[in-house]
Amino acid sequence: MADKVTIADVARAAGVSRQTVSNALNTPEVVREETRRRVLDVVEELGYRVNQAARQMRTGRSRLIAARIDPEQDGINGSVGDRFLHGLTETAAREGYRVLLYTADGDDAETAAFDDLLGAYEPDAFVLMATHHGDRRTTWLAERGVPFVTFGRAWSDPAAPHCWVDVDGAAGTEAATRHLLSQGHRRIGFLGWPKGSGVGDDRREGWRRALAEVGLGVAGLHRETEDDVVPGEHAARDLLDRDPEITALVCASDSLALGALHVARAPGPAWLAGGHPHRPVAVVGFDDTPVARAIGLTSVRQPLAEVASSCLRLLTHRLDGGAGAPPEYLLLPPSLVVRASG
Amino acid sequence: MADKVTIADVARAAGVSRQTVSNALNTPEVVREETRRRVLDVVEELGYRVNQAARQMRTGRSRLIAARIDPEQDGINGSVGDRFLHGLTETAAREGYRVLLYTADGDDAETAAFDDLLGAYEPDAFVLMATHHGDRRTTWLAERGVPFVTFGRAWSDPAAPHCWVDVDGAAGTEAATRHLLSQGHRRIGFLGWPKGSGVGDDRREGWRRALAEVGLGVAGLHRETEDDVVPGEHAARDLLDRDPEITALVCASDSLALGALHVARAPGPAWLAGGHPHRPVAVVGFDDTPVARAIGLTSVRQPLAEVASSCLRLLTHRLDGGAGAPPEYLLLPPSLVVRASG
DNA sequence: GTGAAAGCGCTAACAA
DNA sequence: TTGTTAGCGCTTTCAC
Numbered sequence: 001m002a003d004k005v006t007i008a009d010v011a012r013a014a015g016v017s018r019q020t021v022s023n024a025l026n027t028p029e030v031v032r033e034e035t036r037r038r039v040l041d042v043v044e045e046l047g048y049r050v051n052q053a054a055r056q057m058r059t060g061r062s063r064l065i066a067a068r069i070d071p072e073q074d075g076i077n078g079s080v081g082d083r084f085l086h087g088l089t090e091t092a093a094r095e096g097y098r099v100l101l102y103t104a105d106g107d108d109a110e111t112a113a114f115d116d117l118l119g120a121y122e123p124d125a126f127v128l129m130a131t132h133h134g135d136r137r138t139t140w141l142a143e144r145g146v147p148f149v150t151f152g153r154a155w156s157d158p159a160a161p162h163c164w165v166d167v168d169g170a171a172g173t174e175a176a177t178r179h180l181l182s183q184g185h186r187r188i189g190f191l192g193w194p195k196g197s198g199v200g201d202d203r204r205e206g207w208r209r210a211l212a213e214v215g216l217g218v219a220g221l222h223r224e225t226e227d228d229v230v231p232g233e234h235a236a237r238d239l240l241d242r243d244p245e246i247t248a249l250v251c252a253s254d255s256l257a258l259g260a261l262h263v264a265r266a267p268g269p270a271w272l273a274g275g276h277p278h279r280p281v282a283v284v285g286f287d288d289t290p291v292a293r294a295i296g297l298t299s300v301r302q303p304l305a306e307v308a309s310s311c312l313r314l315l316t317h318r319l320d321g322g323a324g325a326p327p328e329y330l331l332l333p334p335s336l337v338v339r340a341s342g
Numbered sequence: 343m344a345d346k347v348t349i350a351d352v353a354r355a356a357g358v359s360r361q362t363v364s365n366a367l368n369t370p371e372v373v374r375e376e377t378r379r380r381v382l383d384v385v386e387e388l389g390y391r392v393n394q395a396a397r398q399m400r401t402g403r404s405r406l407i408a409a410r411i412d413p414e415q416d417g418i419n420g421s422v423g424d425r426f427l428h429g430l431t432e433t434a435a436r437e438g439y440r441v442l443l444y445t446a447d448g449d450d451a452e453t454a455a456f457d458d459l460l461g462a463y464e465p466d467a468f469v470l471m472a473t474h475h476g477d478r479r480t481t482w483l484a485e486r487g488v489p490f491v492t493f494g495r496a497w498s499d500p501a502a503p504h505c506w507v508d509v510d511g512a513a514g515t516e517a518a519t520r521h522l523l524s525q526g527h528r529r530i531g532f533l534g535w536p537k538g539s540g541v542g543d544d545r546r547e548g549w550r551r552a553l554a555e556v557g558l559g560v561a562g563l564h565r566e567t568e569d570d571v572v573p574g575e576h577a578a579r580d581l582l583d584r585d586p587e588i589t590a591l592v593c594a595s596d597s598l599a600l601g602a603l604h605v606a607r608a609p610g611p612a613w614l615a616g617g618h619p620h621r622p623v624a625v626v627g628f629d630d631t632p633v634a635r636a637i638g639l640t641s642v643r644q645p646l647a648e649v650a651s652s653c654l655r656l657l658t659h660r661l662d663g664g665a666g667a668p669p670e671y672l673l674l675p676p677s678l679v680v681r682a683s684g
Numbered sequence: 685g686t687g688a689a690a691g692c693g694c695t696a697a698c699a700a
Numbered sequence: 701t702t703g704t705t706a707g708c709g710c711t712t713t714c715a716c
Contacts, residue, residue: 005461006692007693016703018703019696023702032701035701047461049462050693051693052395052463052464053398053399054395054693054708056395056694057692057694057707057710058696059694069424078421078424082424089443098459100440100443101443115389116391119391119393120391290421290631290632291632294600294637346709348709348710359686360687360709361687364712365685368711373686392710395708395709395710396708398710399692399693399709399710400712401692401711402692687714687716688713688714688715689715691710692711695706697704698705699705700704
């Protein structure tokens with residue numbers, strides 16, 4: 001283990017007091033240029049680094065940001081969270097923060113994790129993913145005045161009572177639908193999640209809007225189901241069977257889109273488990289997961305690195321600057337990645 | 343922010359000294375049963391949690407384990423690291439540790455990250471992934487006496503100079519090859535990475551072994567290439583074009599396997615970008631990524647949750663118990679997930 | 685079995 | 701502009 005260099009060692013070597021070293025590092029403008037240089041040189045030379053634990057005891061700030069790592073659900077959508085986490089870790093490091101991981105299954109388990117973490121490691125803030133209606137996590141944190149941002153808007157309270165960053169899902173499905181319209185498709189279905197989920201309703205809305213813009217209705221053109229491959233396949237089959245005119249499907253996720261592809265391709269490739277010959281139908285997914293890339297699925301891509309850096313920016317702004325300022329929020333545009341499937 | 347409950351609050355409420363509270367929590371056997379009960383009741387009641395920063399200052403232990411989060415490479419293989427990280431976080435929490443994330447691009451950047459982290463947050467240990475020949479990270483840590491485990495054996499020094507957990511890749515490809523043999527395939531090719539990578543050579547060896555066991559040679563039956571879809575496709579085409587008798591391919595990764603599938607299926611599904619009609623060939627991948635599941639690719643699965651928990655067990659054993667004990671290591675068996683592709 | 689004292693490394697407040 | 705003092709919450713040491 002490398003021998004620990006403390007602020008006292010630096011002070012001694014530079015011939016100043018410990019406090020001056022601290023000032024040179026944390027409040028440089030208060031130290032004379034020459035002194036500052038000398039101190040920083042010694043810091044460099046000795047390889048001194050401030051000890052977080054000691055600093056935390058004094059300042060009450062840990063420079064730790066806590067984030068949950070999801071169990072991969074179906075493994076397809078899971079990649080979204082992982083890309084986000086990566087972006088968060090990178091941006092955080094640049095701002096002098098580190099990401100602390102935790103797991104939790106459900107809102108209540110997660111608030112319990114908050115409690116644990118705050119008691120022990122005292123993270124300065126939390127970054128939450130996948131906000132939803134009636135999210136108990138945000139109220140728990142807000143009640144206790146713990147700083148946090150969410151990836152996902154404040155669905156329950158659109159008046160934005162907390163910081164959030166989100167991607168405009170409706171704009172994504174709208175772009176997807178317009179793309180299909182421009183390809184000549186006139187009867188375009190939608191595969192989504194049961195009503196009541198903010199994200200799902202938002203994505204359906206974009207599709208509806210794009211059709212409405214060209215005077216098309218949506219009656220009988222959509223199905224709602226659980227977000228997984230097999231349910232997606234069933235829903236797609238049902239939809240296509242009942243309406244022979246449908247030539248394209250917009251899906252709320254790549255999982256659903258993959259299910260749709262199982263029935264939408266003619267002839268279905270035999271090795272695509274459960275594939276049944278059907279008529280050719282264009283399919284667009286959502287999230288641009290590795291699976292979409294692998295199978296040539298057109299998909300709506302979320303700018304996850306940008307979402308992550310924005311989350312961190314809002315957070316540091318709040319942490320380092322005005323804690324009293326009104327919460328900020330940010331809606332980022334997605335992009336459409338066009339591939340062979342549509 | 344929840345008001346902080348300190349050990350002094352607990353001591354006061356329980357009518358004992360601070361020290362007794364500390365003992366009741368950390369050295370229960372030294373406190374009288376009755377006192378211990380009373381203290382623990384108050385701890386519960388007040389929601390007291392030891393402050394890590396303060397404890398760390400005293401003990402020098404942070405109960406933090408640092409691990410790298412990878413940028414998703416091609417997005418396919420990336421899922422391995424993410425599943426591993428998840429397992430690590432879950433097991434760590436059960437053992438009273440938390441996972442601290444960092445990113446780094448290359449060995450040298452990673453050792454720089456070690457230096458930063460050790461100076462500032464003082465993680466108790468590191469968990470490294472993807473060890474390789476001449477790994478500068480392990481020597482850096484070993485030289486400084488920093489505890490660590492690796493997911494991936496000590497390739498450079500098989501005498502096991504450090505703790506590691508790995509999956510028996512050769513056993514995986516051997517099982518895959520045997521499976522294909524049992525299906526009647528007699529001429530089975532291999533798609534892998536350039537020689538010299540520990541993992542790649544290991545996986546090729548399993549295939550070779552399985553063929554040797556039934557008296558088959560490997561001359562002209564393998565290709566080495568970069569671990570990505572397009573190179574995999576080219577290599578597969580080359581191999582299949584030159585040897586018309588090959589009816590099955592074992593691949594060192596799902597990325598390569600996906601590339602192979604682009605040429606191995608007849609007729610290639612049109613929406614699989616770049617697909618060219620070819621004769622039908624069975625394909626087996628490695629890692630059982632979400633992509634494998636999505637496209638029905640038979641693949642070798644690594645028990646990542648078990649790898650993660652084993653890593654943590656070796657680590658805590660070393661951390662809490664004998665730091666002087668010889669390094670332990672563990673080779674876990676993979677399993678074959680059979681799907682439509684082979 | 686329990687309590688008092690000391691100090692880990694740092695920085696806020698104040699004094700020089 | 702620089703130095704001194706104090707104390708964050710905890711546990712190790714030693715006295716009782």
